Amino acid sequence: MTAPHGLPRLDPDSLPPAVDVSDNTAALAEVDAVIEQGPFSADWDSLRDYEVPRWYADAKFGIFLHWGVYSVPAFSSEWYSRTMYLEGSREHAHHLETYGPHSEFGYKDFIPSFTMEDYDPAAWAALFRRAGAQFVVPVAEHHDGFAMYQSDRTRWNAAQMGPRRDVMGELLAASDDASITRGASSHRAEHWFFMNGGARFDSDVLDPAYQDFYGPAQREETAPNERHLEDWLLRTVEIIDRYRPQVLWFDWWIEQPAFEPSLRRLAAYYYNRAAEWGREVVINYKWEAFAEGSAVYDIERGTMGGIRPVPWQNDTSVSRSSWCWVEGHEYKSLGELIIELADTVSKNGNLLLNIGPKPDGTIASEEQEMLESIGAWLTENGQSIFGTRPWIVAEEGPTRSQAGSFVDGAEVHHTAADFRFTTRHDVTGDYVYAIALAHPEDGVLRIRSFGTGLRLLPQEIRSVSLLGGGEPLGVERTENALEVTVGPAADSPIGPVVKIHLEPEVVPERTDHLHG
Structure with missing residues (x-):
């Protein structure tokens, strides 16, 4: 079954049988049993404990992967599965021109x-x-509803079609072998409405044979029903x-x-399972989805205006234009990515940096080179990043980062008067x-926060x-x-990167000893 453009169509006869998930009573009872055993219960007061x-506060740097079916069209972004069905969009027009009617060749x-x-x-x-x-x-599952892992709750998964491999499971096992901590992301919630454009004209979204993939396809402004919420919980x-x-x-x-x-139910379940397994875990969330202190706050493509008292995360991508593989990426520069890392860490955050693999299972050479170059920089300067904590101030200089989400639309050009600070205390000092x-340009760094006048350094x-070898040609401290x-x-x-080794802090001798 090959279309005129050369891509094979999905053969309906090759599909595994649909999974019946209409009755979740037993599965939900198992979830509740884990919650009941504690130590966490499904309320915010408990979850704030x-x-x-x-390990996460020390980690500072992780890799995010947007991989999936959306990398095949490689057009626009990972939202292609939605926008191709939105009449009037450039993705809709591109799909018609390239692949033909949506009723004949759908997502x-x-x-x-x-x-x-x-x-x-x-x-x-x-x-x-x-x-x-x-x-x-x-990404375990993106908005498109295709699971990148072996699943018993949906036939639309990578182990049963497409690659016919548990690609996520294989990557996590390989990461274990490389001493990289394993994670996963869920974008399933939005699937409630994600394909709804295809329900408004003649497309395969209306075909009942594929309702378990494209559905529910409801209007975005409608609240998800109990069935969708249960499915979201149990898939997670x-x-x-x-x-x-x-x-x-x-x-x-x-x-x-x-x-x-x-x-609340999911967090209690996850934290209790982690306690049972003897693991320390992290939930990342956006906006105000979780109560403060119950999980780790995440900002998409952004930063904080200053130091956050508790750890947080910035998730961003090597590409300014897309999270997944597309033709014609607008890549960020290496310097911009390293500055994002330094800025995030100086404010008590971790950087989760995304790449988008190709549908053949390879990583673009440009993205490989970026990762290798980041690694080379960290080999020389990693002690200023890994295991550090925020200093008294996060930054200095005329070029300040714009706080908030989605602030990486254009590269910001910094000066030699711009610094980010971190600190470390260990057995060596x-x-x-x-x-x-x-x-x-003149070969001299002038770090005003270290001048004697501001008194930000309490020790000599x-x-x-x-870092990276070599000693300064000269050092002078003024007011x-x-x-x-x-x-x-x-x-x-x-x-x-300038490393300041401080003299041990002088602790005043005690004068309140009891007479012996």
Whole structure:
């Protein structure tokens, strides 16, 4: 069954039987049994007892993967499965011109071309390890409703069609072998409405044979019904139990009021299962979906205006134009990505950096090169990132980051007067790091926050050095700044990283001892 454009159509006779998920009574009872055993219960007061794991606070850098059927058309973005059905959109016009009528070639018909025949999960994990990633979060299911894992709740999964492999399970196993902590993301909530454009004209979304894939296809402004909420909960529970991810990332739309009881139930279940398994886990959420303190807040393509007292996360992509593989990416520069990492970490956050693999299972050479280059920078400068904590102030300089989500529409050009700060305390001493976001034209970094006048450094400076080898050509501390002469620009995407080793803090001798 091949269409005129050369892509094979989905053969209806090749489909596995539909999964009957109409009665969830027993499965929900099992969920409630886990919640009842504790230590967490399904209420916000209990869930606020959650503590962010130290491993996550130390990790700082993870890899996100948007992979899926949407990489086959490779047009516009990972929302192609929705926008191709929205009459008047450029994706709708592109689909008609390229693939023909939606009734004859719909989104489902891209599945046979999503083969991942060259997929090598061990090579992927090795690449992520070289990049410096401490955790990995592959998309388990995106808004399109195609599960990238082996599922007992839907036949529309990668283990039964397309690649016919449990591609997520294989990647997580390879990540274990590479000492990368496993995670997974769910974007299932939005599937309630995601395909609704196809219900408004003659398309395959209206075909009852594919309702279990395209449905519910309801209007976005309508609240999800109980069946959708139960299915969302139990699909997520399946991911938790089958793969035991230590990071569970949720996209938007779970902040809809109808989801609130299910979120409490899910969080209690996940935290209790983690306690049972002896694992420390993280839930990432957007907007105000979870109560403050019950999970880890995530900002999409953005940053904070300053230091957040508790850990948070910035999820962003190597591409400015799409999360998944598309033709004609607008890639960010290496310097921009490293600055995003430094900015996020200086404000007590982790950076979750996305790549979009191709449908043949390979990673674009441009994205591989970016990851290798980030890893090279971290090899020299990683001690200013991994395991650090925020300093007294996060940043210095004239170029301030715009706080909020979706603020990476254009590259911001920083100066040699722009710095991000981190700090570390370990058995070898106390350290503060100043990450220069550009190299000084005159070869001298002037760090005003380290000047004696501001009194931000409570201890004396023992030594000043540069990460990546080499010593400063000169160091002078004045009331206005610490001036570090670094010489000509090195081959680096940003400026040097200055390491300040502080003298031990002087603790006053006690005078309140009891007479002996």
